[in-house]
Amino acid sequence: MKEVYYMEHTGHIKINRKNVPYHLVDDKVTLIPFDTYSALIPSEIKEKEIIKGITTGNREVAFLNCKYSSNRLAYQVLIISSCNTGLYEDISSFDRICFEGKPVNVFAGPGRAYISEDGYDISERMKSITPRNWDDLNTETNLKIKNREMKLSIDYCIWHNKKFIETSMGEAIPRFCIEYNKTLSIKNIPAIYLQVYDFFSFLSFRRNVTFDKIYIQRKIEGKYAKAAEVIVNSKNFGDYNNTERNSIIIDDCRKNFGSLFKCVVQRRSQKIYDNFYIPKNGKESSQLTYEKFLSCALSLESEYARLYPSKKDENEKFAYIQGLFQESADKMDMLFALAAENRISRDEFEKCFYGDVNSRLKIFFDSMSKTKAKSYQSYYVKIVDALSKIDYSLGEKYKNALNMHMDLVKPVIDRMSSANGVAFPSANEAGKIFADFRNGIAHGNPPDIEKIHCVLFEVARALIYIMILKNAGIDEESIKNIVKKLF
Numbered sequence: 414m415k416e417v418y419y420m421e422h423t424g425h426i427k428i429n430r431k432n433v434p435y436h437l438v439d440d441k442v443t444l445i446p447f448d449t450y451s452a453l454i455p456s457e458i459k460e461k462e463i464i465k466g467i468t469t470g471n472r473e474v475a476f477l478n479c480k481y482s483s484n485r486l487a488y489q490v491l492i493i494s495s496c497n498t499g500l501y502e503d504i505s506s507f508d509r510i511c512f513e514g515k516p517v518n519v520f521a522g523p524g525r526a527y528i529s530e531d532g533y534d535i536s537e538r539m540k541s542i543t544p545r546n547w548d549d550l551n552t553e554t555n556l557k558i559k560n561r562e563m564k565l566s567i568d569y570c571i572w573h574n575k576k577f578i579e580t581s582m583g584e585a586i587p588r589f590c591i592e593y594n595k596t597l598s599i600k601n602i603p604a605i606y607l608q609v610y611d612f613f614s615f616l617s618f619r620r621n622v623t624f625d626k627i628y629i630q631r632k633i634e635g636k637y638a639k640a641a642e643v644i645v646n647s648k649n650f651g652d653y654n655n656t657e658r659n660s661i662i663i664d665d666c667r668k669n670f671g672s673l674f675k676c677v678v679q680r681r682s683q684k685i686y687d688n689f690y691i692p693k694n695g696k697e698s699s700q701l702t703y704e705k706f707l708s709c710a711l712s713l714e715s716e717y718a719r720l721y722p723s724k725k726d727e728n729e730k731f732a733y734i735q736g737l738f739q740e741s742a743d744k745m746d747m748l749f750a751l752a753a754e755n756r757i758s759r760d761e762f763e764k765c766f767y768g769d770v771n772s773r774l775k776i777f778f779d780s781m782s783k784t785k786a787k788s789y790q791s792y793y794v795k796i797v798d799a800l801s802k803i804d805y806s807l808g809e810k811y812k813n814a815l816n817m818h819m820d821l822v823k824p825v826i827d828r829m830s831s832a833n834g835v836a837f838p839s840a841n842e843a844g845k846i847f848a849d850f851r852n853g854i855a856h857g858n859p860p861d862i863e864k865i866h867c868v869l870f871e872v873a874r875a876l877i878y879i880m881i882l883k884n885a886g887i888d889e890e891s892i893k894n895i896v897k898k899l900f
Contacts, residue, residue: 420644424474426466428481435466435486440646442476442486456483462600464488471497473504473641478603489603491644492629504641505599507629509592514624515653516613519660521567521587526550544571544585552663554671558679562594565671567663599629606645608678614691615677615881616661618899621650621694651694659898665891673885687712690874701867703854710807710851713873716880717810807851811869812844814876821892825875825900826868833864843869875900 419439425432426444434445464476464486478489494504527542544550553566568590573583591605606627613622627643666673680687689708692698815822819840830837838846847869853859875896882892 422468424466424468426464444484446483458482473498489646492641494641495639506596508596508632509630511628512589512624513626516622517587517589519655520662523585526569526585556671556675564592566590612674612677617655620691621653661895665895669886676885687715701870703859707854709873712877716877720880720884808844808848811847812840815840818879821879822875825872829868829871833868835864
């Protein structure tokens with residue numbers, strides 16, 4: 414039986430000013446050199462951002478982010494023109510990119526495209542449905558990310574089928590589109606794809622996000638025309654089976670659609686990539702391993718740091734204490750030089766370092782009541798102990814996040830505690846258990862995974878989502894609904 418391929422074609426690409434024939438089957442590209450014997454000899458792997466060519470069907474192609482040898486080519490993104498060469502401009506740039514597929518369907522909801530008729534008599538006929546007005550159906554918002562202005566939109570392609578023998582009456586297909594104020598080069602497509610992938614992974618609480626169609630459009634005389642199809646080489650994490658019942662949908666974040674997108678996608682440009690707490694697929698979502706717990710703990714710390722200030726940032730008195738140590742630390746070079754020459758002892762070293770700090774802190778503490786000074790003195794003791802920047806520990810962050818968002822995360826605590834047959838500890842104890850378990854993993858001596866760790870892990874993931882949603886400006890009622898669906 415002949416094997417059926419998802420995609421197969423042949424053509425020529427230009428490498429080093431030479432036209433090289435190729436044969437593409439799915440994501441594998443075989444180059445056919447003119448000297449066939451040279452293909453048998455191992456060759457150097459080279460890299461190129463864009464390699465262009467033409468298929469035997471007269472369509473322009475572009476391979477992005479390539480690695481190639483004498484007989485193989487690997488790529489991240491393939492772009493194939495929608496029309497024969499010469500009819501339009503080449504596919505080197507675009508004005509809008511569109512995404513279609515199940516993740517978009519779940520987020521936007523094809524069923525939202527219609528209004529059901531009220532007050533009909535089912536004994537006479539079936540009720541009718543009417544398409545919504547475009548203004549009521551479509552959603553768009555303007556935003557700016559890294560000096561790049563764009564318009565995000567959810568729109569619908571609706572068509573009806575009145576053919577005599579067809580059983581399907583038509584479809585409503587939602588699209589997620591990004592329209593840019595300035596024409597972009599196709600070399601930006603891999604980064605844009607990752608932004609959209611991150612966004613829909615967050616919406617789905619799954620990383621097995623794939624799109625059925627991705628295509629770019631050019632603006633010609635004020636109207637958009639499809640220029641090319643985009644195929645992305647991505648990892649397969651299993652079938653996407655989310656529904657509106659376990660995903661964030663447009664109705665959950667319509668008012669803050671743009672700010673949520675920006676909050677999620679700009680992380681890569683900020684060198685932030687901590688989404689491994691999001692499971693690959695539905696099967697993995699109910700599993701806990703040491704690696705997942707460690708990733709979750711790292712994400713919790715980073716999200717907490719982004720949403721809430723450090724001790725020195727939230728209180729000028731903490732900042733003053735830390736500043737005293739910083740000023741004294743500026744003298745360290747001189748003290749180290751003296752110690753290296755055996756001109757001062759260790760006791761003298763410590764006296765020089767702490768002496769100035771202690772004298773100035775005494776004046777500082779004397780200016781306030783003993784009760785008030787107590788918390789600042791304990792902070793001073795921590796700095797003395799660590800001789801480094803002191804901030805909230807993981808346990809404190811977990812406790813603080815739990816206390817601040819207890820109303821939102823309480824349903825998750827109750828459900829997980831009941832399912833695992835354990836009593837949820839106090840916020841302080843929960844933070845300690847969570848931090849101790851993370852530290853055991855990080856130090857290479859992990860304890861056995863117990864039921865309480867499963868509960869704390871799921872609560873931590875919910876807290877991460879709550880902090881991100883709050884950072885994006887989502888209202889508390891919507892956050893409650895989202896947490897209920899995802900966790």
